[in-house]
Amino acid sequence: MKLNWKVLCTGFAAVILLTACGTDANPKEDTNSNTSGQVTDSTNGSSADNNDSANVNEADGNDASDNMTEAQLTESDEQSFSLEVLPEYTLTSEEPGRDSLYAEQNSNAFMRIETRAIEEGAYDNLLGNMKEVLTASSDGMEPEEVENIFTAADDNEIKNVKAFKVETNEGPVTGILFEKEDKIVRLTIFDTVEEEYKTDFINMAQTIK
Numbered sequence: 001m002k003l004n005w006k007v008l009c010t011g012f013a014a015v016i017l018l019t020a021c022g023t024d025a026n027p028k029e030d031t032n033s034n035t036s037g038q039v040t041d042s043t044n045g046s047s048a049d050n051n052d053s054a055n056v057n058e059a060d061g062n063d064a065s066d067n068m069t070e071a072q073l074t075e076s077d078e079q080s081f082s083l084e085v086l087p088e089y090t091l092t093s094e095e096p097g098r099d100s101l102y103a104e105q106n107s108n109a110f111m112r113i114e115t116r117a118i119e120e121g122a123y124d125n126l127l128g129n130m131k132e133v134l135t136a137s138s139d140g141m142e143p144e145e146v147e148n149i150f151t152a153a154d155d156n157e158i159k160n161v162k163a164f165k166v167e168t169n170e171g172p173v174t175g176i177l178f179e180k181e182d183k184i185v186r187l188t189i190f191d192t193v194e195e196e197y198k199t200d201f202i203n204m205a206q207t208i209k
Contacts (some may be wrong), residue, residue, distance in 0.1 A: 067086070067199075067203065068084055068204075071084035071086045071204065071207070072084065072085055072087075073085075076093060076099050076113075078098075079093075079096075079097060079113070079114075079115050080115065080183070081115050081183065081185070081209065083113075083204055083205070083207045083208045083209070084204060084207040086203075086204060088103065088105060089101055089103055089104060090102050090104055097114060097115070097116075098113070098114050099114075100112050103196075106192065106196075108170065109171075109190060109191055109196065109197045110189075111188070111190075111201045113205075113208070114185070114186045115183045115186075116184045117182065117184075118179060118183060118184055122184055123179065123184055130164065130175040130186060131164060133175065133188065134165075134166045137166060137173050138167065139168075141166045141167070143175070144165050144166070145162075145163070146165050149163040149174075149202065150202065150205075157180055157181065158178050158180050158206065159178065159180065160177075160178055162176070162177045163176045170190075171190065172189075172195060173189065173190055173191075174187075174188070174191070175189075176189070176205065180208060180209065181209060185205075189202075
C-alpha cells in the first residue's frame, strides 16, 4: 500500500501504545489489562431518529446475514482470532497484535483489527487511545460517537460496544471497540468518501471470534 496519511496514522497509534507501555508501572493500567465493565453497551443506545442528538445511528441494514453467504472462515496468522472474509477482501498480518482486512479493489479501504486479552484496565486504555488516533487522523477533529454500529450484536455475543467516527478528506475513519468471548477487539475502519465498504467491513467484523 502506498505511503499515505493512513500509514502515518498507524505509526502514531503505535507510538502512543509503546509510550503507554514504557511509562506505566501499574499493571492495572497496562494496555493489556481488562475493564471492570464500567462502559455500558452502546447497542442499547437511543435511536438516531432524533435529529437533535449528537450521536450518529449507523443501523442501516448492516446485518451479517445480508451478504455473508459466500464468506470463508479465515484465521489470523499473528493473533488468536478468526472471522468470515468475503470474496474480494484479503486478511493480512501487519505485525504481532495487528491485522488488516483490505478491499482488493481499493487497498486504501481497509479495516485494522487488534485484539487483547480481557484484563483489568485494558478496555479503558484502548478506548482512550482509539479516540486519540481518530483525532490525530482528522487534524484535531473531535470524534463523534456512533450508536448501533452492530445490528446483530446480541446474536453474536458482542458486548460493551463503543464506536466513534471522524470525517477526513479521504473518507470517514471509524473506531470500534467491543468485547467478545475472552478478548477485547479494536477496529479502525478507513473507508472511501462514498463509504463503499462500510457495510462489508461491519458485517465481517461481527463474525470475529
